[in-house]
Amino acid sequence: MNYKHLHYFMQVAETGSVAAASRQLHLTPQTISGQIQLLGERLGGPLFEKVGRRLVLTETGQLALGYAQEIFSLGSELEAAVREKTRQGRTVEFRIGVADAVPKSIAYRLVEPAISVKEPVRIVCREWRLDRLLSELAVHTLDLVIADAPLPPTVSVKAFSHHLGGSPIGVFAARSLKSRSRKPFPDCMDGAPLLMPGEDSAVGQRLRAWFKSQGLRPRIVAEFDDSALAQEFGRQGVGYYLGPAVLAEEIRSRLEVEQLGVIDAVEEQFYAISIERRITHPCVLAITRAARSGLFQPLKAARKPRATQIRKAA
Numbered sequence: 001m002n003y004k005h006l007h008y009f010m011q012v013a014e015t016g017s018v019a020a021a022s023r024q025l026h027l028t029p030q031t032i033s034g035q036i037q038l039l040g041e042r043l044g045g046p047l048f049e050k051v052g053r054r055l056v057l058t059e060t061g062q063l064a065l066g067y068a069q070e071i072f073s074l075g076s077e078l079e080a081a082v083r084e085k086t087r088q089g090r091t092v093e094f095r096i097g098v099a100d101a102v103p104k105s106i107a108y109r110l111v112e113p114a115i116s117v118k119e120p121v122r123i124v125c126r127e128w129r130l131d132r133l134l135s136e137l138a139v140h141t142l143d144l145v146i147a148d149a150p151l152p153p154t155v156s157v158k159a160f161s162h163h164l165g166g167s168p169i170g171v172f173a174a175r176s177l178k179s180r181s182r183k184p185f186p187d188c189m190d191g192a193p194l195l196m197p198g199e200d201s202a203v204g205q206r207l208r209a210w211f212k213s214q215g216l217r218p219r220i221v222a223e224f225d226d227s228a229l230a231q232e233f234g235r236q237g238v239g240y241y242l243g244p245a246v247l248a249e250e251i252r253s254r255l256e257v258e259q260l261g262v263i264d265a266v267e268e269q270f271y272a273i274s275i276e277r278r279i280t281h282p283c284v285l286a287i288t289r290a291a292r293s294g295l296f297q298p299l300k301a302a303r304k305p306r307a308t309q310i311r312k313a314a
Helices: 003-015 018-025 029-043 059-086 104-116 130-138 202-214 227-235 245-255 282-295 307-313
Strands: 048-051 054-057 092-099 121-128 144-147 160-174 193-197 219-224 240-244 257-274
Touching: 003 018, 003 029, 003 059, 003 130, 018 029, 018 130, 029 059, 054 059, 092 104, 092 130, 092 282, 104 121, 104 144, 104 227, 104 240, 104 245, 104 257, 104 282, 121 130, 130 144, 130 257, 144 282, 160 227, 160 245, 160 282, 193 202, 193 227, 202 257, 219 227, 227 240, 227 245, 240 245, 240 257, 245 257, 257 282
Parallel strands: 092 121, 092 144, 193 219, 193 240
Antiparallel strands: 048 054, 144 257, 160 240, 160 257
């Protein structure tokens, strides 16, 4: 049996269509359909049936999917066991995916502790959309995925979400932009130019809901999937920049901006997603321990104005 056949089959089962799977795998639909047909013939029956526009697993397909997930899980355990046995005196390769919605500064702070483990480590880091990274995690080409949301319930990947921590959202502005408004925070955001996270980001959706609940209508001048690009626009004074309040000091210093306040009601959460229910990989252990004990410790109360306090006072 060919692992590729099982991989293609799992992707179609996850996405519900050959076309969607072909886009994720960068293969033609004909190639995927042909390989799945061969797999079905080998197993003695069709794996999918068409219901409307979606492909739904047959009884044989459901049985095959369960075994396929176990096969890839065992393959990952085999790789981990061999690496564990042979890594004495050798470099450990740690393959990690970072969802593009995760701020670069946070990603660095999270991944950096993996370099400090006892064994020599070579980190292979990939940045992509979360759904694509989870696909690679499912076939064990990644050891870990760092994301701003837990494993979506709609994704048929046998993996586990480990909460690392969260940070409220800080609002920052270049000095030239801040000088244009005399209103206190958060009222200064009403009508002000704003740089928003992309619609696919979990925190972007919560921010939009919060603005609506507060009666604030910022003027969204740009949306970004890439947080590094958003930072550069913020540094140039194009609009208010939104970033993790836990990194406020670093953001102010590096971007030469000022912090206007903190939106306590909206927190950006971060997760490590792995195929391990119980974390054993030394690099993953280092990441989770450092995040929970250091990076995401509660912020001190004596800080810039907070949206919840200002709105109550108003």
